[in-house]
Amino acid sequence: MKRKQGYTMLRKDFLLSKSPLPKLTASQSRILEYLLGHPDDVAYMSSGQLAESLGMSNATIVRFCQHIGFKGYMDLQRHIRQEIKTRLSVPQRLQKQPANILQARDFLKTILKSDQENLATAAQTLSSELFEQLVTDIGSRQEIWVLGLRSCHGAAHYFSTNLRFLSRRVNLITLDAGTVWSQIQPGLNPEALLISISFPRYCRQTIEIAQLFHDAGASIAAVTDSQISPLAKLANLVFPLPFWVDSYFESNVAVMSFFNAVLAGVSYLDGHKSMSRLQVLEEMWEEKSVYFNQRAASVPSWAEQLQPNNK
Numbered sequence: 001m002k003r004k005q006g007y008t009m010l011r012k013d014f015l016l017s018k019s020p021l022p023k024l025t026a027s028q029s030r031i032l033e034y035l036l037g038h039p040d041d042v043a044y045m046s047s048g049q050l051a052e053s054l055g056m057s058n059a060t061i062v063r064f065c066q067h068i069g070f071k072g073y074m075d076l077q078r079h080i081r082q083e084i085k086t087r088l089s090v091p092q093r094l095q096k097q098p099a100n101i102l103q104a105r106d107f108l109k110t111i112l113k114s115d116q117e118n119l120a121t122a123a124q125t126l127s128s129e130l131f132e133q134l135v136t137d138i139g140s141r142q143e144i145w146v147l148g149l150r151s152c153h154g155a156a157h158y159f160s161t162n163l164r165f166l167s168r169r170v171n172l173i174t175l176d177a178g179t180v181w182s183q184i185q186p187g188l189n190p191e192a193l194l195i196s197i198s199f200p201r202y203c204r205q206t207i208e209i210a211q212l213f214h215d216a217g218a219s220i221a222a223v224t225d226s227q228i229s230p231l232a233k234l235a236n237l238v239f240p241l242p243f244w245v246d247s248y249f250e251s252n253v254a255v256m257s258f259f260n261a262v263l264a265g266v267s268y269l270d271g272h273k274s275m276s277r278l279q280v281l282e283e284m285w286e287e288k289s290v291y292f293n294q295r296a297a298s299v300p301s302w303a304e305q306l307q308p309n310n311k
Contacts, residue, residue: 022067030054031064035080043081047073081244115253118242122254130237134195134221135265137237138168141193145184145213147173148197149206155223155252156197159259166266167277173209184209190217197223198231199243199250210234223255 024032034054035042042050050073051058062073070076138144144163148156153174160172173184194213198206207230213220214234222235225243232238241254267274285291 024067027056027060028064028067031056031061039080043077078244111251114244115251118244118251118254119257121242122258126239126241126258130239131261131265134237134239135262135269137193137219137221138163138195138262138266139269141191141219142169143171143189143192144168145171145173145192145194146196147194147206147209149173149175149203151250152197152199152203152206152252152255155255155259158256159195159263162259162263163266165278165281166263166270166274168266175205184212188213188216188218192216192218194218194220195223196220196231196235197255198229199225200229202230207231207234223258 031050031054034050045053047058047061051061054061065071065073065076068076070079146156146160146163148154156172160170163170192213194210196206196210198210210220210222210231211234219237220235221237221239222229222231223239223241224231226232226240227238232240239258241258243250243252243254270277
């Protein structure tokens with residue numbers, strides 16, 4: 001087995017653990033062999049189903065997981081799912097229904113629980129020092145770019161919009177009408193800050209655009225899934241966030257929560273400046289009737305007939 005950046009490489013693009021595997025018994029070697037041969041299946045099998053397939057006890061499966069450095073079978077399974085996520089297309093995911101999903105209603109609590117676990121993981125693993133550095137960088141930069149394409153575009157749009165509310169000059173990179181290259185060329189500013197978002201299966205254009213900023217000497221903050229993602233390799237600051245849920249699509253809950261924290265941090269460092277800016281915006285929004293006002297709303301003509309005093 002090859003070693004790569006502190007991980008045990010079991011097969012191409014499949015990393016199992018962060019350290020060399022310990023010595024295995026004959027039964028454990030059989031489990032490992034099955035896992036390597038059928039990772040897509042193991043990702044959605046219960047421990048009982050795996051044990052039955054191998055003619056072993058459920059306890060043997062759990063001990064194997066703990067022996068190679070995981071908390072248990074669910075921890076191993078979660079890791080496998082994150083790894084194969086980089087290889088599976090959406091149709092392939094549709095064919096892999098989680099074992100705990102028996103009917104449509106099961107997705108509600110299952111996905112909410114997964115998102116809750118993702119948020120807890122992010123809170124435990126993200127670096128407070130790097131977070132503070134990002135917030136400080138945003139406060140001091142004159143040129144900020146935000147990049148998130150395809151499924152990451154919603155988070156990028158949300159973040160850039162709210163940064164503008166805090167008096168930041170932000171450029172949101174989009175692919176509308178093929179204008180992306182004219183937006184960032186010619187001559188990228190080496191003093192610029194790019195905040196880029198990408199998760200498996202990693203949008204090719206996101207990596208290409210980030211590479212341009214990297215080559216120009218600009219600073220890059222990567223919001224991605226791991227320290228070894230293609231986006232992370234180009235970044236100065238890396239914020240790995242969990243994105244897996246028991247569904248056919250990725251979850252952006254941890255990403256949105258992270259950006260909310262960044263916005264709160266920027267606002268805090270700005271102090272009264274942010275409050276003044278937001279107050280001006282509120283007054284303008286009220287003047288222009290940007291938001292629905294229940295008190296000012298007139299009663300529709302068809303509803304007047306339903307008024308109790310109308311005769």
